[in-house]
Amino acid sequence: MKESVTTYLEGQIVNEEMEFTLVELCRVSGASQDEVTLWVAEGAFEPQGARPEEWRFSGTALRRVRTAHRLAHDLEINPPGIALVLDLLDEIDSLRAHPRRTRSG
């Protein structure tokens, strides 16, 4: 096992100020353009721009696209199912973050 050490790296935060084109998003996430196009058609992602060549995805889409990609491949979930799962996962996250707010209204 070889070991190599490098110096401190400064990274860039992928946040909402960052934009991906369809090609960039697919390259980074590993999902295919066809898959992402189908997910957009289901409303799971809402890029700016009218046509796929003009689409601009927010940096926050990266995590969701990667989740969608893994779920689609590991569990063979179709695009409507992906859209539903992503919505439910968001809801679970928000319930976890506010376990009390829902009970006390």
Added chain:
Amino acid sequence: MKYKDYYATLEVERSATQDEIKRAYRKLARKYHPDVSKQADGEERFKEVGEAYEVLKDPEKRAAYDRMGSEWQNGQEFQPPPNWDEGFEFRGAGSQAGGYAGDEAGYQAGGEANLDDFFEAMFGRTRGAHQRQGAAAAMGGQDHHAKILIDLEEAYHGAQRGITLQMPVVDPQGHVTLESRTLNVTIPKGIRAGQHLRLAGQGSPGIGGGPPGDLYLEIAFREHPRFRVDGRDVSLDLPVAPWEAALGAQITVPTPDGSVEMTVPKGSQGGRRLRLKGKGIPGSQPGDLYVVLNIVLPPADTERAAAAYDVMRQAFNFDPRAHFYG
């Protein structure tokens, strides 16, 4: 080498039909999928289930596996009988290059090469069902991914830390070795869970002078006993005495950035959310810290305490269920 009971992993009988095996796999895959399951060992279990299914879904491999006999116990020290695979032909026994990030980091480059002894000895490195797509670390210019866990405090202050990533590399002789590299990474102040940190040029090298790929680190927060995080906002439950809530109080509240003094307004009900503006995760638009009041009743375990509750009962003409029955 330890024997693995793939039937036990999938929770099926050895006599299960292919349909039953598929059904069992699907059920467990959904249960343990790391994107869905919050169980600490979800990812590990998901890999095990995938490995078991990889063998049992394929009638050839299943038959070969069955031929090793059923008397073995899970985890038992095991040597495959000689010529155990005689007469079986396996398809596609090529090596798949993937990545695996050690320490608490997750998979890199989509693939996972945890080089499991048993599976590899029996079936070579032919992974399918649970092999993430787009592995191929040997391909040039590819972006890599890994997941890292950080403490909430690190997002408040920023941090510098070393992370160790492992990935298989094919040497000129065609052998696959695990190469680990340590990257010292600056965790920028204000980063949030679910965001990625892009390290330019730290992915695969480019082919033919092309630019190298990038490394994306997905950030997650380690579970904190006190604080919950929602995007850039942070919340915590603050225990208060009934009289503090009723009469108001000055209370010292811990935040990830040190303690602050906070006023609990008088007449506060349990569950009231008090906002400390800008005390959430820092940034150009810093988040807020929400303090949720949790009224804790002192036990009436002495005569004096019980008498105090009785005095309260007499002092208030109070019906907590006044609007309860409609």
